[in-house]
Amino acid sequence: MSTIDLTPDQAGVRTPARHRGTGLEKKRSLTGWIFLLPAALLICWMNFYPMIQAFLLSLQSGKGAKLTWAHPAWYNYARLFKDPQFLQTLKTTFIYLVIQVPIMLILALILATLLNSKTLRFKGLFRTAIFLPCAVSLVSYSFVFRTLFSTDGPVNDALMGLHxxxxxxxxxxxxxxxxxxxxxxxxxxxxxxNMVFYLAGLQNIDYSTFEAARIDGAGPVKTFIYVTIPQLKPMILLTAIMSTNGTLQLFDESWNLTQGGPANMSMSMSHYLYQLSFQNNPNIGYGSAVSYAILIMVAILALIQMRVGDRRD
Amino acid sequence: MIVVTSLVVENATVVRPLGPAPASRGVPRWLRKAPTYIFLTIVAVASVYPLYFMVVGATNTSPDVLGSRLLPGGNLFANFRALVAAQDLGGALWHSSLNAVLTTIAALAVCSIAGYGFEVFHSKGKDRVMSLLLLAMMIPFAATMIPLFRMFAQFGLLNSTFAVILPAISTPFLILLFRQSARSFPHEVLEAARIDGLSEFWIFVRIFVPTMRSTYAAAAVITFMNAWNNFLWPRVILVANRYQTMPMLISNFRAGYVIDYGVLMLAVLIASLPTMIVFLVLQRSFANGITGAIK
Incomplete structure (x- = not known):
């Protein structure tokens, strides 16, 4: 509201402001640094500093609070490759990643494309219904699914009812x-x-490109592959990285929905990390090595995705 | 309202001289659209069904929940009494609310002023700092969790609200969101306010904040939901059971041998209500905020 009051002054007095000395520029630059200082310091303190510490911890061994430098330094990392439990959680997490992320992103893309149609009715209703699961916490939905899929639960009832x-x-x-x-x-x-991100991306794409494709005789599938996907590429890249990152850190579902079972077969890497670092007889050094394995995998996969995303330009 | 808007659009399509795509000539319009509606309806029903199951389950007895009874029952109050008797529901709700509200306020304040600073006082040095901060997005929480726990333990801050919220305040994602939306903030307004003698901080507070309402709404939805739903970090840092949050309370159900599914569904419903309300109330602003930010 106050913006409107200010505009009348603008035209006449604007030029002098530009001629003010560099002292003012410097002062402004300093103001900018002060504005971003709290956020930058917090990120350094809460992200970068602990990340370095985790690396130092991963080179140490010992149970509980008594830690000594490991001999050799890479002892914990060498142990990763010989730890069947870790290899199992690694395999399980990658099964989740490879199956779930592509299906989810393609489904989200299709849904977003359908909901972006200008002639579709009940758009708001569909959009809200499909987004609504996101409002539920991971722990909550884990327990709902646990109930749905319990042996004497509704899913079995329905499947048996349908013979x-x-x-x-x-x-x-x-x-x-x-x-x-x-x-x-x-x-x-x-x-x-993910659909919401694609919908937002589609809104920034000129609708006439879809119509042009239609006039040129492209069917919905061709339009989707040759018009929609290329234009949404930056958004697809972003969601792919976010989903990969999220799946590699999967914890809540593994902990609450299956409790890692049976026999740790559905346990995720983060679940194993938690078990190692905070339960029974914590082994913080080895836990840190597991956490660094996750970090390295996140970084490598993000790098690959960015490369692939760039190349098709 | 939804129906009216789409009807208007539809009329416009009919008037448009483009005509239908060649492939679908001759097929009636409603038939051509039918698979789309059927598909969307199936996905929408599949999305809502578990939530409906949860709501209805909260009002039913345990055997009825498992028997997939789809009608509301009369067991809501009995379930509530059982839940309150077994768990510290009030305490968990209070801790969750406190954590989520404080995180949201602090995160919006810290990240919005930073995003504004990066964009409005834009310089090469600040760009470099920004790309460095963006790297933090790639650090999985798993990789910082152990040292953070040790650090807060050293400070004697285990079980404290401060330790729960501090790691969640400054996130590269929010800074980026605010920086992108600050891009659309008109420079003339800024200059005019400067000439009026408003200091840089007050320009931010009195002009930027009110004009960027939808970005703040989007940021608030995301932060509040994440904070309310966060499970792993509170589980790690809140060692004593009496400080537990709602997700932790629900998670405790898994320790019980006999689970009353009606009570469980009620607990799950109560834990979901705040985030659902926040989302439904701010839904439109949320979508606008995200759209504005990625332009």
Whole structure:
């Protein structure tokens, strides 16, 4: 509101401001630094500093609070490759990543494209319904899915009612089905979230490009592949990196939905990290090495995705 | 309202001289659109069903929940009494609210002024700092969690609200969001305010903040939801059970041998209500804020 009061002055007095000395410029630059100082300091203190510390910790060994430098220095890292439990959680996490992220992103892209249509009715209703799962916490939905997929639960009832199965499936007691339930849960929770990013991206794309494709005789599939996807590439890259990052750090679902079971077969890397670092007899040094393994994988995958994203230009 | 707007758009399409795409000539319009509506309806129902199940489950007895009863029952108050008797619901709600509200206020203040600073007082040095800060987005929380825990333990800050919220205040994502939206802030307004003698800080507070309402709404939705729903870090830092948050309270159900699913669904519902309300109230501003930020 106050912006309107200010505009009348603007035209007449504008020029003198530009001729003010460099002292003012310097003062302004300093003001800018002061404005961003709290945020920058907090990020250094809460992100970069602990990251360096975690690396130093990963070179130490010992149980509990008594830590000594490991011999050799890379001892904890060498142990990673011989730890069947770690390798198992690594494999499980990558199964989640490779299956869930592509399905989710493609589904989100299709949904966003459909909802971007100008002639579609009930758009708001569809959008809200599909995004609504994002308002539920990971812990909450984990327990809802746990209930839905319990042996005597609604999913088994429905499948038996439809005569698709003859006896109840014990979803969470079998490695394959337990992982399937986690992947289904992730899809349910995050597809709408990614869809919102694509919808936002589509709104910034000139609608006439879609119409031009239509006039040129391109069907919806061709339009989607040759018009929508290339224009949304930066957004796809962003969501791919965010989803990869999120999946590699999966914890809440592994902890609450399957509790890592059966026999740790659905346990994620972060779940294992938590177990190592904060439960029973904490081994902080080795835990830090696991956390660095996650960090390195996040960095490598982000780098690959950025490379791939750049190349197709 | 939704129907009216789309009707208007539809009329416009009919008037437009473009005509239908060649591939679909001759097929009635409603039939051509039918697969889209069917697909969207299936996805929408699949998205809402678990939530409906949760809401209805909160009012039913445990056997009814498992028996997939889809109608509301009369067990809501009994479930509530059982929940309150078994768990410190008030305490968990209070801790969750306190954490989420304080995180949101602090994060919006710190990140918006930083984003504004990066854009309005733009310089090469600041650009370099920004790209450095963006790197922090790539650091998984898993990789900082152990040293953070040790640090707060050293300061004697385990179980403190301060330790819960501090790591969540400054995020590169929010700074980026505010920097992008500051781009659309008209420079003339800024100059005019300067000439009027308003100091830089007050220009930010009295002019930038009110004009960027939708960005603040989007940032508030994201931060509040993340803070309210955060589970791993509170679990790590809140060692004593009496400081537990709502997600931690729900997670404790998994320790029980016999779970009352009606009570569980009620707890899950109560934990979800605040974020759902925040989202539904701020939904439009949220979408606008995200759209404005990525232009």
């Amino acid at each position: 698709l199965i003859s006896s109840p499936v014990n979803w969470l007691a079998n490695a394959g089905t337990a992982r399937f339930v986690i992947i289904l849960g992730l899809l349910w929770r995050w597809t709408g979230y």
